[in-house]
Amino acid sequence: MTTQHYNPNGLSPAQLWCLATSAILTERNGGRHDTLHSNGNHEEEITSLQHVLERDWSISSKKDLLDTLQWLKTEGHNVGYMDLQHQLTTMSETAIGHYIHANRHNSKLHSSLILIKNYRRRLRKGGIRAWDDGRYISLCRWGATTGFISEDEAWSLMIPVGQQIQRSFKDWHNFGISYIAGRQYWQSQLSQEHAETQMEYFYTLFHEEYSPWRVTAWHTDLNQE
Amino acid sequence: MxxxxxxxxxxxxxxxxxxxxxxxxxxxxxxxxxxxxxxxxxxxxxxxxxxxxxxxxxDTFQTPIDEKNADNTQNPATTDLPQPEYTATTPEALAEQFIAKISDLYTNINTRIQYELWKNLIENDIFWQPEVKQRVNTHLFHFVAHHPYLPASVWQLFDGFFLWSEQERELCKTFPEDMVDYVMGKLRVCRWMPEYNNISLTEETPPEVTIDEYLHRREALGRAIDNNDYSNAIPLLQLVDTYHIIDPVLHRLRSLIFLQQDEPTYAINELQQQAGLDPDSIDASLNIGDICWEQSKYAAAVRAYQHALAIDPESNLALRGLALCLLEQGNPLTAKDLLEQALEQCPFDIDVRVQLVRANQQLIDDTLPTLTDNSHDYPLRLLISRAYYDMGNFQRCSETLACVVDRALDSDGYHLLGQSHEKQQELDAALTAFNHALAFAQHEAKNGFDILLCLGKLHIDLKNYDLAVAYLTQALALSPDNADVLHHLAEAYRHKTDYRKSIELSTQAIAITPEHWIYYSSRGLAYFEQGTLESYAKAIEDFDIVLTHQYSLSGAWFDKAYCETRLKHHEDAIASLQKALDYGHDQADVYCRLIENHIGMKDFPLAHKALTALTAIDPDLVNIIYWKAELFRAQGNMAQASQLYQQGASTHSDYYLFHGAAYFLQQEGNLPGAEALLNALLTETPDNAWALLNSCWGFIQTKNWKQASERVEAYLALTPPEQVDPYAHLYQGRCFYYLEEFELAIPMLEQYIKTTRSPHGYSYLSLALFESGKHKAAAIAASTAYELDKNNLDFQQRLQGLTKQPGKKPSLKERLTTAGRLLDPASLPISAKRWPTTNTVEHHDTSLFPDIGCDI
Known part of the structure; x- marks a missing residue:
């Protein structure tokens, strides 16, 4: 992307900032970071997005979409993650090791505990909130593309969540770690290969010249909307 | 040094x-x-x-020392403690004495935490007397239910001795259920509950406060913190503070509350006290390190992390923490090493990966100016190139090395250059560099392990599987337990179609690193390609594991569906195909399989629906004709099926259409027409077993024994013994017989009999034996044929002839009576079992839909 084509719709800094919170998923799907409709809004893209929403989120109506957004906002995967993390709060490292070992036959829980043991010091307060919030923003974008909600509705849903994200994390780095930890938690993915793939998105977002995480400053004023 | x-x-x-x-x-x-x-x-x-x-x-390889386990092997129980004395004589009195001693141990917190004292007490021979043991069991269970603050090791000692966990139901007959539940709960969680070490009462401790009361409050405090319930935690802390008890765990709990209240300085103070009381615990050091790091107090953080590493040198948290401090202090080289080690402990840690990129960037920033000034500094150049490589900047890595290529590079340099080219998909350049690297390694007297591995992997990509096997085998000899080498070697063998070896190697890799889904994928594909019902079942198990890790892998769903289809698990197959479709697998492939499974379930409307969907993708797909014909055939409309096959075969040079058309022509008695199609099939695929066998049958029908024999010989040569159709032996035996090669006919017919115990086989065998002059054996075979089917007049006549005129050799014409020809088993049309249905021609289907390999 060049400067000439950047932000073709003239989105405000706050709007671009909100879109940037969904950057990992957008990057993964090969979409645009600087337009609301990340993969365009032609018939083919809309059909494809409708399929994805139905397949992965069971969303086939505006109500489904709003219910899911509400779930992400108030619960998401972070609630389960934080419950587990709290269970480990007072345990020593050795005790956590015993606890994990005792749960070795429950592979999902076992993976989650290993993951939390590793990340809990860095994600002590926010947990994997970024994973839920980032997906919230993606869903708003897709909801607008598929026509379940209008563009204005999408922005009005995204901006407050963006403000909340900005208060909860220190910078894009911290937000990104929380997001990817969330993906790893959700998929019970502790493999090197998966981490390497995630790292590619991360690396792109930190090093590409027009990456939203480079173009958009973390402390952008979001209250001007 | x-x-x-x-x-x-x-x-x-x-x-x-x-x-x-x-x-x-x-x-x-x-x-x-x-x-x-x-x-x-x-x-x-x-x-x-x-x-x-x-x-x-x-050379002598060192067995890695597992320091943690090595420490564990030290037996702390070497001290010989005097056995407690028991003066009582009756079981009940002995049990009471025992409980009194237990109570003494428990009362004093210093003795309570000494496992050896408990062990010494309980392992007394006196308790092996059943009556005593039973009483002690009852008393002790009651005791621990009311005195639960015991170290985990003591709980486990009791459980090991009295087997409480295994006798929950029995215990409920003696004790209240809630008491049993409570003790079982304690047994379950004791290993991760806070410890009781280094606790002491002080002079200020109120006399009415007991240790157990304190521990009860401490437990409640811990629970409140775990539940994020600080409104309860703070009053509880205030209460236990009035007890003036020294306890490292209490300092840890206090530090957590201070951290929650954003009071890091107080938290550090508590943690320092914890560390003072419990110097072997890594927690305090890690927590101090983390807090100091957040406050940018790097020197203090370094000390804390170093202390943590002194306790556990493999702690990834300490390694990462120390690395971050060193990065801040301008030492990216060591930071990089530490981060790489942290990553070995936790390969999924994305934060460590990000920090590693940072370390590499810092390393480049620090050293690149030096390189510009001194371009002949090869080690520095290699260092920078490696940093570029680790950051994923492969082009810069190649460029940095390229300017000294042929001048200064050694095996390490060429190795890195090869890896860099490989990442840029410059495979030929990579191969050249790796070959140079290996030659240099030999010259430098190095073992070249990493280079051998790279060469092996690259040759797989280049489809040079023999070379891949050769290099990887050498690498494996250097590191026999390397799961990565085992996996790639398994892949090389899989491509060489040595599935047995491939499975064996993948299984070894899985045993070493069971969490790598790619190993299961590799083994699953090998099972899949083995193509037997047993192997399909095993492939499904492996694909299931792959899909738990990579749910959206459409290729794995499709392969799984294929195996399920072969096993006739049609419902499962349809569900898997739906997933494959959902996750973007080739739609035409999926619809073909859906038609097949719906046919398998005799659900013709849904098969039609899938056929319509297939047609919608591209109405000119040849597969459509095939599946339409199959659908007709499955519904018993043979005329329509035949017509479609004939039409299809006349307009498309398609393997499956030829198959179907040839089959129907044979069925309809048009043997020359069938033979033409079978010849066409065999020209295209000379190893087509089905065509060879059917063609043989056609030649037998026209009594073209020589050509029939040649076809069946080709069939037998290419078919694994366990998969040979028994009829092939019969056909060959029969051909040999008519060609008057009786000695050759006998083993073929014997083989047929061995598999089928068919009376026709015995009957034919009797003829061949007779012609070979083995009249007695011929009579036995004829007798067996008759015994197996007494209603068969031909068998009866043949037996009578052989027994009445054992020495007379009848003419060939006489021997093959009309009845004999009519009952010639080989004159029967080839049964439907060799019809190329989707259920029986697994390998054919594989070639029809070549995109069954997945994107794994």
Whole structure:
């Protein structure tokens, strides 16, 4: 992307900032970071997005979409993650090791505990909130593309969540770690290969010249909307 | 000084071991306080890594020492404690005495935490008397239900001795259920509950406060913190503070509350006290390190993390923490090493990966100006190139090395260059570089392990499977337990179609690293390609594991569906195909399989629906004709099926249409027409077993024994013995017989009989034996044929002839009576079992839909 084509719709800094919170998923799907409709809004893209929403989120109506957004906002995967993390709060490292070992036959829980043991010091307060919030923003974008909600509705849903994200994390780095930890938690993915793939998105977002995480400053004023 | 000695190792090729030893030593040596020692250690580390490359097969390999386990093997119970004395004589009195001693141990917190005292008490021979043991069991269970604050080791000791966990139901007959539940709960969680070490009462402790009361409050406090319930936690803390009890766990709990209240300084103070009371615990050091790091107090953080590493040299949290501090202090090289080790402990840690990129960037920023000034500094150039490579900037890596290629590069340089080319998909350049690297490694007397692995992998990509096997086998000899080598070797063998070997190697890789889904994928594909019902079942198990890790892998769903189809698990197959479709697998392939499974379930409307969907994708797909015909055939409309096959075969040069058309022509008696199609099939695919056997049958019908024999011979040559159709032996036996090759006919017919016990087989065998002059054996075979089917007049006549005129040789014409020809089993049309239905021609289907390999 060049400067000439950047932000073709003239989105405000706050709007671009909100879109940037969904950057990992957008990057993964090969979409645009600087337009609301990340993969365009032609018939083919809309059909494809409708399929994805139905397949992965069971969303086939505006109500489904709003219910899911509400779930992400108030619960998401972070609630389960934080419950587990709290269970480990007072345990020593050795005790956590015993606890994990005792749960070795429950592979999902076992993976989650290993993951939390590793990340809990860095994600002590926010947990994997970024994973839920980032997906919230993606869903708003897709909801607008598929026509379940209008563009204005999408922005009005995204901006407050963006403000909340900005208060909860220190910078894009911290937000990104929380997001990817969330993906790893959700998929019970502790493999090197998966981490390497995630790292590619991360690396792109930190090093590409027009990456939203480079173009958009973390402390952008979001209250001007 | 010898690098191995400095690192505290004996020579090893295991880089992990070297890195671990380095990390262990780094913790003792602050670069700011001891710059020379730090440098010396670094040099020893690099020297050891280099030396590792030169250890060859046959050298003594060091078995990695598992320090944690080594520590565990030290038996703390070496002290001989005097056995407690028991004066009582009756079982009940003995049990009461025992409980009194238990109570004494429990009352004093210092004796309570000494496992050896409990062990000594309970392992007294006196308790092996059943009556005593039973009573003690009852008393002790009651005791612990009311005195539960025991170390985990003591709980486990009791459980091991009295087997409480296994007798929950029995215990409920003696004790209240809630009491049993409580004790079982304690047994379950004791290993991760806070410890009771180093607790002491002080002079200020109120006399009415007991240890158990304190521990009860402490437990409640811990629960409140775990539940994030600070409104309860704070009053509880205030209460236990009034007890004036010294306890490292209490300091830890206090530090958590201070952290929650954003009071890091107070938190550190508590943690320091915790560390003072419990110097072997890593927690306090890690927590201090983390807090200091957040406050940018790097020197203090370094000390804390070093202390943590002194307790556990493999702690990834301490390694990462120390690395981040060193990065801040401008030491990216050591930081990089530590981060790489942290990553070995936790390969999924994305934060460590990000920090590693940062370390590499810093390394480049620091050293690149030096390189510009001194371009002949090869080690520095290699260092920078490696940093570029690790950051994923492969082009810069190649460029940095390229300017000294043919001038200064050694095996390491060429190896890195090859890896860099490979990442850029410049496979030929990569191959050249790796070959150079291997040649240099030999010249430098290195074992070249990493290069052999790279060469093996690259040759798989280049489809040079024999070479891949050769290189990877050499690598495996150097590191027999390397799961990565095993996996790639398995892949090479899989491509060579040696599935048995491939499965064996993948299984070894899985045993070493069971969490790598790619190993299951590799093995699953090998099972899949083996193509037997048993192997399809095993493939499904492996694909299931793959899909738990990679749910959206459409290829795995499709392959799984294929196996399920072959096993006739049609419902499962349809569900898997739906997933494959959902996740973007080739739609035409999926619809073909859906039609097949719906046919398998005799659900013709849904099969039609899938056929319509297939047609919608591309109405000109040849597969559509095939599946339409199959659908007709499955519904019993043979005329329509035949017509479609004939039309299809006349307009499309398609393997399956030829198959179907040939079949129907044979069925309809048009043997020349069928033979033409079978010949066409065999021209295209000479190894087509079905066509060979059917063609043989056609020739037999026209009594063209020689050509029939040639076809069946070709069939037998290419078909694995366990998959040979028994009829093939019958056909060949019959051909040999008519060609008057009786000695050759006999073993073929014997083989047929062995598999089928068919009376026709015995009957034919009797003829061949008779012609060979083995009249007695011929009579026995004829008798067996008759015994197996007494209603068969021909068998009866043949037996009578043989027994009445054993020495007379009848003419061939006489021997083959009309009845004999009519009952010739080979004159029967080939049964439907060799019809190329989708259920029986697994391999054919594989070639029809070649995109069954997945994107794994």
């Amino acid at each position: 010898d690098c191995w000695k400095l690192l505290g190792l004996t020579p090893t090729v295991d880089k992990k071991l070297i890195k671990r030893a380095y990390a262990k030593n780094v913790k003792l040596c602050n670069p700011e306080d001891y710059p020379e020692e730090f440098q010396q250690l670094r040099e020893a580390y690099e020297e050891a890594l280099n030396a590792a490359k030169k250890i060859n097969i046959g």
